[in-house]
Amino acid sequence: MARADLLLALVKSGAGADDLAFRRAAEALIAEEEAKKHGVLANQLTDALTRRRPQNSASKVTSLTRVEGVAALLHEREPERQISDLVLPGMVRQQCADLLEEHHRRDLLRSHGVEPRHRILFVGPPGGGKTSLAEAIATELAVPLLTVRYEGLIGSFLGETAARMDTLFSAVRVRPCVLFFDEFDAVAKERGDTHETGEIKRVVSSLLLQIDKLPSHVIVIAATNHSELLDRAVWRRMQVRVELPQPTxxxxxxxxxxxxxxxxxxxxxxxxxxxxxxxxxxxxxxxxxxxxxxxxxxxxxxxxxxxxxxxxxxxxxxxxxxxxxxxx
Incomplete structure (x- = not known):
């Protein structure tokens, strides 16, 4: 049975004609059914939500397994590493414990009108455990780890990358997952850099807007070795910032x-x-x-x-x- 808070949010937003709130509540409901392995119901809900919008709508929502071309944009795997397998500084371990508690007890938070944090930035040198920690968080939350494939995301023609980005985010937003951006500076560079093209700047703006619209059951983890290259707006959007130093x-x-x-x-x-x-x-x-x-x-x-x-x-x-x- 669907959670009472989601059903209440769905009815309230529908009655109040709040389209954005309605879509978020519906997507959260679909994600819940996906997590319960109720694939048929999740697909039916997805189809209903898709038909509700015009076919040319940029925010059309479809199931990840049914989105054409999504395999070229994401690498999906079931995580295996656990937090206990990793050697982490005390502060990092506490940050992870706090984040996991928020998601394990999200019903309590939502009963007070608060969502768990779900936008995280990992900063540290190569080989410092950023990817392993992202996988461990996915393991602890029992959700798949989806790693963005830049070779499939970045296009050579004007507007191509933004279109692929729409496909990617539409696919992931209806299921609980960890969405992992490794080497995040490759797609989120400082827009004030005079050496970057206007197309790259538009890509960064589109990326940040897409991340803003993701529901909290999609945990976005961005990792970088070069934090100084990131756009300043990235720092404002990331709710948790984790520094992973060289091993002692x-x-x-x-x-x-x-x-x-x-x-x-x-x-x-x-x-x-x-x-x-x-x-x-x-x-x-x-x-x-x-x-x-x-x-x-x-x-x-x-x-x-x-x-x-x-x-x-x-x-x-x-x-x-x-x-x-x-x-x-």
Missing amino acids: RAGKIEWLKAWSARTGLDFGLSVRTIADRLPHVSYAELEEFALDVQRKTILSGPDASGRSATQQLLEQWNKRAGADTNEP
């Missing part, structure tokens, strides 16, 4: 311990020694190193020495780091 020595030790416990991998060296010998790696690189050790140990047979594999790979990684440092 203690953070790397904690990560290696957790990895060893989860996988059963014996590195053969203390995790403190490994952390000290990999001083400048990100969490993504640390995971790559651990996987390298795991592969080498498996391929070396049942009597393989984890210590030998770890030492050999530490030498290779240090040589690679030295080569990277010496590059012009």
